[in-house]
Amino acid sequence: MSAIYARRLNKNRIWLGLSVGAAAFGLFWLVLILGTLIWNGLAGLSVDVFTQMTPPPGGSGGLLNAIVGSLVMTVLAVAIGTPIGVLAGTYMAEYGRYAKLTFIVRFINDILLSAPSIIVGLFVYEIVVVPMGHFSGLAGALALAVIVIPVVVRTTEDMLLLVPNTMREAAAALGAPRFFLISRVIYRAAKAGIITGILLAIARISGETAPLLFTALNNQFWNVNLNAPTPSLPVVIFQFALSPYEDWQRLAWTGALIITVAVLSLSILARAVTVKGVER
């Protein structure tokens, strides 16, 4: 009898030990990656990074044009993607909550949410770059917008569904028409959640490289003309890291650090916004 107990307890110990090991394994990589990133990124960090253009090999310079290009395309992508995403989410949660279309859209949206981003790049290349005849920042922004939309749709729908029905009934009882009810009552109640979705979408696209490779391409120079190839931080990192020049590689590490800090602070901010929204 006690032999069986001992065996069961041992088995318990071994498996639980393995799962502790798994957690340690996961955390180990996080610490290692962030550690080397900070170590290598800080080495090249200086004011020049934020004030100079990307240098030719061997020259000195910064990442200013890439940072600005990334910012411009991100803002444009969010400006395009957010209204579409919020409206689609509104349809799914409000007007068509039990419609068949909603089920289909939810399913398709979930697939778009995790579809390979390089496919989005190919798609935008086919529908924007080929007809226009050249690469452009606009195409890059559209590709990023295609990635923004499913994130915003998903969070908007989830957040609107969390709004209690009594609020809808109260507003309807006062005679508020549906669009009035949605824009003045529901959106306000779900504001924190919708903002979280937008922040998550920004975090998601600020590190995206693959969809920009053959839509926005790249540019060595200062450029805010969205009709021309536009540099972006991730693509510059990609190009510089794979180059044989050491100063380019150093800039790539610094750029990687900037992106990671931006992405991680955005996702922490998004978390803080949700917590506040829930507590309210």
Added chain:
Amino acid sequence: MAILTLEAAAFQERSTSLKRFIIKDAFFKNLTFAAALLVLSILFGVFLSLIIGSVPAFTAFGLDFLTTQSWNPVTEKFGALAPVYGTVVTSLIAMGIAVPVGIGIAIFITELCPAFLRKPIAIAIELLAGIPSIIYGIWGLFVFAPFLQQHIQPAIIGAFSGVPFLNDIFAGPPYGIGVFTAGLILAIMVIPFISSISRDVFETTPSVLKESTYALGCTTWEVIWNVVLPYSRAGVLGGVMLGLGRALGETMAVTFVIGNAHKIAASVLAPGTTISATIANEFTEAVGDIYTSALIALGLILFVITFIVLAAARYMLARMEVKTR
């Protein structure tokens, strides 16, 4: 008489504002409806544009495109076998590591971890998922691959050199970059996906079930193995499929470390390529319609595979949600 006109005017005003409301409401409703349709049309647009783009390649090579290995831009002979093979093998390596580790982490967080550590560890693991893939790429190229080349791969090659079959799979020389390295980095990237979904579904196990199993005298592992895991099977499988979807389509991290060689090598330590890495590397340099079209056809293959995997994942997760409601 005056009162009557006033009433008529009020009625008039009321009916115009009502009409305005009705028009606005219809407009807003149709706007949201159009947005929902747009989401649908994006997916169909992606499919359609990839199919149209890949027509030249499929008319030139037929179904041989799927089964030939040659990839020669000079003679314009293209086949998808090497990238498809690389995609499948790297994903298999990644899932082989990430599934047990991811589920292990979820078990640790839900069943073992002291309450005050639970939140920080869960967030830390999820931060791993938030790191952009290009960061994994640059880290893999400059830190991880050289480390593997100097320390791990020689040991592996040495250890399996006398073993038949395995000595072909782990044959030298140690390049550092290659299929194996790409698989390992994908594993690190996929772990947080699997663990966060597994954690969510583990937490849906009713406490009553677990408590009654404990009351029968079961150990923690027996409760996990006999109650928690069977209860959340569909959800865990959904999480695994979702992770697989990411591993299959992941581009930048793989592009950095796989070596971009269009050949199928017996050894997993040799350089190879994946669908997404091939597209990322060659698309802007592709000259000629057939070359571009062959790359788009690769994209179509990737999209079809990931679509099936992700659809299965969502189906599993939807089943789980129904059960928990």
